[in-house]
Amino acid sequence: MHLTFAHYRNRFCMYRTYYALAKGLVKPDGFSVSVIEVPDPPSHAHEEGLIGGDVQIANLYLAGFLRRRLEGAPILGLATEWKSTSKGNGLFVLKDGPIKKPEDLAGRLIATQHQGPHMVHRFLLKRRYGVDDSTLRWGSHPQEELLGMLMEKKVDAVVLIDQFFFHGEMDSRVSCLYTDGDAWKSLFGFSEFIKHMIAVRESVIKEHPELRENLLKAFRASFAYSENHLEEIADKFLEQYPGDRDALIASARYPKIEFTFTEVERKMAEAQMEMLIATDQLPRRVDLSSAFVK
Numbered sequence: 001m002h003l004t005f006a007h008y009r010n011r012f013c014m015y016r017t018y019y020a021l022a023k024g025l026v027k028p029d030g031f032s033v034s035v036i037e038v039p040d041p042p043s044h045a046h047e048e049g050l051i052g053g054d055v056q057i058a059n060l061y062l063a064g065f066l067r068r069r070l071e072g073a074p075i076l077g078l079a080t081e082w083k084s085t086s087k088g089n090g091l092f093v094l095k096d097g098p099i100k101k102p103e104d105l106a107g108r109l110i111a112t113q114h115q116g117p118h119m120v121h122r123f124l125l126k127r128r129y130g131v132d133d134s135t136l137r138w139g140s141h142p143q144e145e146l147l148g149m150l151m152e153k154k155v156d157a158v159v160l161i162d163q164f165f166f167h168g169e170m171d172s173r174v175s176c177l178y179t180d181g182d183a184w185k186s187l188f189g190f191s192e193f194i195k196h197m198i199a200v201r202e203s204v205i206k207e208h209p210e211l212r213e214n215l216l217k218a219f220r221a222s223f224a225y226s227e228n229h230l231e232e233i234a235d236k237f238l239e240q241y242p243g244d245r246d247a248l249i250a251s252a253r254y255p256k257i258e259f260t261f262t263e264v265e266r267k268m269a270e271a272q273m274e275m276l277i278a279t280d281q282l283p284r285r286v287d288l289s290s291a292f293v294k
Helices: 012-017 045-052 062-070 119-127 143-151 162-170 180-188 202-207 211-227 230-238 245-251 263-278
Strands: 002-008 032-038 057-061 075-080 082-084 089-094 109-112 137-140 157-161 174-179 196-201
Touching: 002 012, 002 045, 012 162, 012 211, 012 230, 012 245, 032 045, 045 057, 045 062, 045 196, 057 062, 062 075, 062 196, 062 263, 075 202, 075 211, 082 180, 089 143, 089 162, 089 180, 109 143, 119 180, 119 263, 143 157, 143 162, 143 174, 157 162, 162 174, 162 245, 174 180, 196 202, 196 211, 202 211, 211 230, 230 245
Parallel strands: 002 032, 002 057, 109 137, 109 157
Antiparallel strands: 057 196, 075 196, 089 157, 089 174
8 A cells, every 4th residue: 555645845844754754764564655745834735635635644734634624524633743842933023123022012013924814823912912913914925034024124023933943043133022832831831732733534544544553653763763864864955945954953853743642632632722713713622532543
């Protein structure tokens, strides 16, 4: 059996996680896998490809997965993938600018790679910092352009992630108002936040129930390979995408990746559904006991 797995392009942490699998350095037990990259949001290529059967496995945002499940999509969750910690996703402003605290963002223009309001930061600004989200303005631009736009004062604040977060963290001209991980922990007590998860077509997992453990075993092996070959993999990444080698290697340490769905992670997902409903991203809760493969 041959399967195709999709993850996001130009994301070094994902590239390095699945590098060994993509290059055939790790071989799954009982099946083969092709690894492909598809565009970042606002593209829904992962979701559409998985639902339509062009791919059998995909890395999805948890929010997108839950929304599609409620719409009746024939997909199931296997495990969490990327969990944010206290670094790797933050809201940055000019150090010598007028914005000194999150409350100062009322009425300001925030740029992000997402199309429209950034759901997580919109929620955190309102719930944690008391900012009236109806006053916020949002702009959508490629992640690699955001820091430059902030420097040129074309926007008031930017949301930086992954290696771009590292660039912001190292740049003396900007400061981080808060990270999503720290704000989330202050609200709900969880030190992690589920960003991405692994989903599979329902028909595939029902026909091959052994696939879950074998696939997650292969993912973990690929990730373990990358832990010992980060510099080599960064060089390969830079052959495809522009970037800074030191930033790539540093940013690879930000998220927590374990390929599990523990009881604690279930509680984290329940808390995140509260946020999704509050921001009109989800009409109601999803029954997680039936949404994830046991």
